[in-house]
Amino acid sequence: MSSYANLEEYNIQITNEIKERYLSIIEEIGEETKREGLLKTPERAAKAMLFLTQGYKQDAATILKSAMFEETYNEMVIVKDIELYSLCEHHMLPFFGKAHIAYIPNGRIVGLSKLPRIVDVFARRLQVQERLTEQILDCINETLEPQGVAVVIEASHMCMMMRGVQKQNSVTTTSGFRGSFHREETRNEFLKLISSRLS
Template identity: 55%
Template sequence: MTHPERVIEAEDTGLRFTTSVNLTRLQELVAEWLELIGEDPEREGLERTPQRVAEAWAFLTRGYRQNLQEIVNGAIFHVEENTMVVVKGIEFYSMCEHHLLPFFGHIHIGYLPQGKILGLSKFARIVDLYARRLQVQERLTQQVAQAIQDLLAPQGVAVVADGIHLCMMMRGVEKQHARTTTSAMLGIFRESPEARDEFYRLLSTTT
């Protein structure tokens, strides 16, 4: 069942966003969940929590209701020079599909064009498109790489993600300093050690 789109102004962030999520039903489920863990959803501090949580989850999972062509919005340009492009340090925030706890970090993207390039801000939007879903870092990394490959048909795409997972920090093994690094190499970056070396060399530069 689909629900009409509504423009929401989230109380706790001030952000405005469009959602077609059934917020009323989400609020009911949050209230029930609070009761199940032993809380009173009607006490003063929790009276508006179901609304806030419903709006937060609509925002955090908005990637399900977006598509690649919509967020790129035609920002693909033709070029003569096919020199490597590297975009470093794109922040991401996502939710682990195993425990519904956050994981976050940075994604670094490189590609070797083949006549087409993408507007730089669109790389951040592509990362958000896939990060704002229930995820695992391995799949997120691959999805970002494949999206760029599908859009531009470049000679190759390289994506590296470095993340911190609260499911390892707040529960379970409770390791506070563990980080996870994943990579996806497509095309020339998979086939050519020289291309991979250039990508990693550019990643390591600080100026």
């Protein structure tokens, strides 16, 4: 018996329903669904879609609240180069890149691992990059209530790279700021720090 165990869990009824839809799509584009390489593709695709959209079942604010601590530190906290992978809601093709998040505490800090977690919560949905930026920003601002929050996302979109204009080297950057990051000096410090490579 193989020692391999798949630890992911899926609702069987929902998985089967999505599987049947993928089977129909494969047939409609002209492929042979009984070909060896495609026998398990509808099920794999169904599970992949459920995994890539699991953010609908997660609550980002609850994740942040699970690791908030009172602390007097009141300088900028930055977590940068957070990998993100999402699906464009217009074509359901991937976009991927990095998020950079900063906040200035106002009596409370949050466990650093929770910031990448909330990026994943919002990224694992059908998205546009602009909304993703705003959702991350607003969640931190409303839950942690810091002096200020900043979010910058840099991403490449497969809908631009594989189809349409087919520009392989284009990168889209979105940003959002709340509170003290509306001050030019604070915002510029953040932008300088995320663009630097500290040794």
